[in-house]
Amino acid sequence: AAKRAGRNGYAIFDPTMTLSVLEEAQQRADIEHALEHDEFRVLYQPVVDMTTQQLIAVEALVRWQHPRDGLLGPYHFIASAEANGLIVPLGRWVLRQACAQLARWRAESPAAAGLHVNVNLSARQFQYAGLVEDVAEALADAGLDAASLTLEITESMLMADIETAKETLYALRGLGVRLAIDDFGTGYSSLSYLKQLPVDVIKIDKTFVDEVHIDEDDVALVDAVAGLGQALKMKTVAEGIETDAQWDTLRKIGIDHGQGYLFGRPAEQERILEMLAVTVA
Ligand code: C2E
Ligand code: MG
Ligand code: MG
Numbered sequence: 251a252a253k254r255a256g257r258n259g260y261a262i263f264d265p266t267m268t269l270s271v272l273e274e275a276q277q278r279a280d281i282e283h284a285l286e287h288d289e290f291r292v293l294y295q296p297v298v299d300m301t302t303q304q305l306i307a308v309e310a311l312v313r314w315q316h317p318r319d320g321l322l323g324p325y326h327f328i329a330s331a332e333a334n335g336l337i338v339p340l341g342r343w344v345l346r347q348a349c350a351q352l353a354r355w356r357a358e359s360p361a362a363a364g365l366h367v368n369v370n371l372s373a374r375q376f377q378y379a380g381l382v383e384d385v386a387e388a389l390a391d392a393g394l395d396a397a398s399l400t401l402e403i404t405e406s407m408l409m410a411d412i413e414t415a416k417e418t419l420y421a422l423r424g425l426g427v428r429l430a431i432d433d434f435g436t437g438y439s440s441l442s443y444l445k446q447l448p449v450d451v452i453k454i455d456k457t458f459v460d461e462v463h464i465d466e467d468d469v470a471l472v473d474a475v476a477g478l479g480q481a482l483k484m485k486t487v488a489e490g491i492e493t494d495a496q497w498d499t500l501r502k503i504g505i506d507h508g509q510g511y512l513f514g515r516p517a518e519q520e521r522i523l524e525m526l527a528v529t530v531a
């Protein structure tokens with residue numbers, strides 16, 4: 251949690267902090283109120299092909315349009331929602347929004363035909379027994395094919411209870427959705443498990459990207475992950491690309507896809523539609 255606070259420069263809910271019963275109840279009530287009053291929003295960040303810069307996918311990233319505090323990023327409320335369980339309905343809402351949005355883009359633009367949408371799952375959502383049903387329902391209600399949806403999970407979520415995780419992943423794979431490991435390299439995943447899991451995409455964490463253009467050690471690490479991806483037939487995505495120098499280095503290493511402010515910040519759906527229009531032109 252300290253690392254996250256440092257990275258983003260603002261205070262966050264720290265799950266190790268002891269909250270009074272009253273504070274916990276207040277946070278729960280605030281998030282419940284926000285869900286009921288439609289205060290959450292989803293922004294979409296481009297994921298592009300490293301060579302052609304073509305838009306491959308968008309990642310759905312939740313925000314809270316707080317009536318008093320303004321637009322809040324996930325670090326202000328995800329941990330809290332995770333702790334009190336409201337992440338399950340909130341995550342379901344994001345998932346449904348994202349699927350419906352991709353279906354709308356498809357209806358509005360021929361360039362969206364091959365576009366994918368990525369949705370983050372939290373640990374609690376991943377453990378929730380109704381997850382597979384929620385995903386199936388979100389796809390069916392949006393009229394979206396399962397292969398257009400990629401669910402992002404982290405290494406720690408996989409390794410916490412590997413047998414259950416494996417079952418859940420295979421059930422999701424059974425629906426036809428794709429699976430990505432987010433923030434790869436920051437947790438510890440065992441290579442032997444990785445080999446057994448139906449994972450399609452590895453997202454290399456931003457911490458390996460930050461200095462990849464100046465640090466040989468990062469080059470070696472990213473190169474190793476690129477090799478791993480190739481060996482296991484998984485696509486690799488580099489997160490947090492901000493400069494041309496980082497992009498050049500990662501492209502030369504052979505990373506498949508890129509995401510970062512260089513290609514586009516998380517944006518409103520209208521902005522993505524504009525990007526699609528450019529793609530077709
Ligand atoms: P993540 O899934 O690893 O998402 C990438 C984060 O990096 C996003 O932060 C994105 O805005 C940020 N980012 C992307 N490119 C750059 C860059 O070039 N430079 C910098 N400095 N940052 C970049 P965001 O939107 O604040 O989300 C933070 C985390 O919150 C996400 O990390 C994800 O773990 C979580 N999150 C976001 N939306 C959801 C959601 O709907 N459900 C769940 N469970 N978690 C979510
Ligand atoms: Mg993610
Ligand atoms: Mg990530």
Ligand code: MG
Binds near residue numbers: 433
């Ligand atoms: Mg992250």
